Amino acid sequence: MPSHKRFRFPPLTEGNNPLTVLRPLLIPGMVEQVQVTDSRGPVAEDGKTRDEKVTVTGTATRGETVELFDGTTTSMGTALVGADSTWSREIGPLTEKSYRISAKALYGADPVSSEPRTFTVKFAQTPEILAVSDSRGDVAQGATTYDNSVLVAGSATPNLQIKLLENKQSLITLDVDDKGDWNHRINDLKVRSYSLTAEALYEIDPATSPPRDFVVAQAVTPTISRVNDLRGEVAANGTTYYRTVNLTGKASPNEKIILLNAGANVETVDVNGSGDWQHVFSSLNLTTYRLTARGDYGSNPESSPPRVFTVAAFVSPTITAVTDSVGTVGPNETTYETAVTVKGEATPREQIQLYDNGAPVGTPVSVNADKQWTTSVTGLAIRSHSLTAKAMYDAVPVESPARNFNVAAHIAPTLTSVHDGISEIGNGGQTKSATVTLRGSVTPNRQVQIYDNNSPRHTVTAVGSAWNTTLSVGLGGHSLRVKALSTGQDSNTRTFTVISPIPPLNFNTGSVTLSGRCYLIPNWAAYPNFGPGTYVQHTASGGVLPYRYTSSNNNVAAVDGSGLVTVRGNGLSTITVIDNASQSKSYNVHVTGVKFVWGLDGGSWNTIRDRAAARGKRLPSMGELRVIHNAWGGRWPMGDYWYWAADSAGGWPARYWLKNLVNGAEGHVQYYGSALGVCIDP
Template sequence: MTCKTPNTSELSLDTLDDPTPVTFDEVRDSSDKLVEENATTYDKTLTFIGTCGRNMLLNLRNDEKNFTDTTGDSSGDWVKEFTLSDFKRYTIDAIAEEPPQNGSKKKTFVLATETPIINLVTGKDGEIKDGDTYDGDSVDFIGNATPNVVVEAFNDETTTGKKALVDADGLFKLPLNELKTGQYRIKIKAPNNKESTVFMFTVAADMPLSLDDVLDDTGSSVDEGETTIQTTLTIKGKARKNGELTLLGGPAPATVTAKDSGDWEHTFRDLPVAHYSLTARTNYNPVETTAPRTFTVVQDVELSLDKVLESEEGPEVPEGETTYKDLLIIKGHGSPGKSIQLLNGDDPIEGATETTDPEDGTWTIALKVSEGEYRLRAKANYGEGAVTAPYTFKVESTIQPHSTRIYDSNGLIDDEGSTTQNYVFVRGVAAPSEAIKLKINGVVDEQEEYTNIKGDWVKLVSELIPGTKYVVSAVAQYGGNAESNTWTITVAPAMDSTVR
């Protein structure tokens, strides 16, 4: 039998090992910037570029583990855009899916974050979750940040003084130790002032006894010594983990047990109107008692605007009537110890706020007014902001005394002028049919002088003393007792008869 050597032209390329190499040439970020070998990028979306056989299927691997695939095009080029999820060091290569699985050289880079990220917090018993209560005194914060910088831990806005060096792969581990009892709000801050989100936890070991807050049923605090109309109050504090205590000073002693966190609370319902002084006392050793927390539960008082007075003693300005006063006394009631605001119509009057009496809820406001119509209302700066019905009245301006002048028999004497006569006539203008009194050198004359229907008045002043200066004005005996302008004259000294 004769064997025939096959013609090589009869063999297909598929029967031969594919000699086409696989290359991994570039890594570019989403801005088309080249990511150099062993460089750091802060862009998660990257494009990997290389060459291979035509239409070749490739696997992309990180540390020899497949994470995605791609296919070469008809020219033997391959491009793969991919969004990475983890901040770390990557060592990536491309390998043919089919034998002989030609592979590329590896490319290494670090994907990092400029803003610190807390990935894990651990304590003596393992992981601590955000919001957990922890009974140890040290924890470790593990996360990512910019490589080769020092990050620092802050509790709210205060530094803890604890720092850690971020390694070349962008990883850090920052220990916090010697933790004291209390709540912590930790954030990790980088030198670029970027900071992580806050991680909260509470250290509850050996929680000291405290009575921290008194809350009404709206969640608002009733401060020390304050009054409240609420009859449902929740008392909150801290004690030893699972420790039992007695709350004293309420309608009856109440036994309370602290939670695992050391927090405790007790709600009083239907509290009678009374003054309260609450204390918390431990039922375990050492026996401790908190300082008193005092408050008063008072009867609610309906908001009202009761009176508008011309003075503290009265008289009252009746509803819808007119007053000539420019200072009025406004009185009313509201919930004890709360703030009210006076309105004119719907507009708040600047400076016209007052806190009601903590016992009976009364309030008083001295209000300066000017000419015009008023619709006073009182608005509660508490609760749902109730407003009273309007109290209407009118303010009319009075005519103040003015144009005071002094005359002698020769006519008008100039202000700061002089006369040789020992009597003068003082004239002026004031409100029609009202009384004025003269004020001479600071002394108000007892005798009144009435104006005519036009408001004019005149008064004789006699027995003036030669060589004396007189400062004269008119004082109204109506309204607010306004005073006119002053007019000054001097009576000339008597002539010496021996002088020729």
């Protein structure tokens, strides 16, 4: 009697009471979990097998029977369900075709049949490339690898051979194992596109697998190109005062980089198709960061050197200096100008607002990258001033300490004293002195310009508010005043007359031509004995001692304190004598006979000649060397040794004359001998 039905037995009694026994009805289990396995393992849904037999397994109600069908009508046999609710049956021999296997319960199950499992039997298989993998794993169809080696794996008909091709060119012939698997590692890949196919070396249609394409690319070493904060780029090893920066860089396109700080992971960032990456790095701490970007591809190349920057707290503003045209205006000091320059420090690339006595002055001032800021304050009123600099950013404290100073009115210039060394010269008075001393006052530490008969003379800087100077004055009337350079104000005028005795200055003013030959060494402190035609001396007399002699061109003629003029180069110079009463007279000197001598070091005659020619010069003749020796004698400064002359001494090999320019000795040697050399203008 079936155990899954419920029956009522004949009435049972317990005493006089009837006893009823109930047995639960068992519900038949449905057929499910159908699997297909061949000699290589499970056969995937819609998969393939090369075996002639496969095993079909599943679950159903234990102790019952299931029947297998291909399609809906072709029976493949029955299977008994075991005590563990599983059943199994081998079906075969199979033929090359598609199968649709289902298990049907031979009992009252609902549903009565399992879902069908489909697979295809194909004993000879077109080769397939199942996988291409590099050191990081699978390289998908059309994907990119940065390795120079990949492993290619595939399937084909067992125990036969396939040929692996790349761009239709044969790479290698491979054996297929008894499970239908083959693989091969391709090494020494180049940076380019690859297209692999597997071709059967047996009869099959089609004979060639679909292509498996991939690209080998050169891994780009990542870079960190820029670190930008709110105000612009943060230079390498620079400082930012913000807690967020924007990082940009380069890497291999469509890959990922790992951003690191001192080796610790910060974030993984995608690289776009152009090879650019960007990351907003926020919540920064007050510390130094050492960032690198490591490629999450290839051999994991990493940027170098690290991009280093420091995050610092905002700098509170300070005022470090207040200056006027004279110099620093110290705290609580006084300036006499209505404009000052104010300097200070604050957070780089931010702005501060300057205040005077609590009122804003001008527009906000930008701070340079070196923390320095500078601005001008103009239109200052004559009163006390208190400057502060207030940060236009989040700083604590937000405002600088006050810088206090006063603005006062300029002091008008005065000329209070004219003294000739003996006594004060009254206004409209007389003196016989050629020099007077002037005194007066002006705004502290400013300059005054001296005027004599409305002609500007020299300027004088006051020490405090007092100034003094001396002035040379000639015979005749003088009207003196001073002008304050800072304000243009004129002082009072003082007049006086200078009377004799100031004797006239006597001096020969006739022009002189110095044409004597003189050999000089350029830029050398030593000079030869100056012979005829190389010097002249005009001596002044009369006037007021002492005399001062000057040359208008010391590169042509030099003059000493006695009026002796010696040549220095060809050209024109004016020699002037000035006495202590400012009387002066002059004469012109024309110099035509100077030749400069340049040293050429040592070497053979040919070497020295060529060096001279390279300078556009020539070797001196023996006669010229004798003149040089006579002028310089033992004071010749270039060395006590032989010097080549241009003159040949005849003979073979060719001999040339030599002269010692210190001791005057003469001789000649072959051209290949060694001596010193000098050259002169052609």
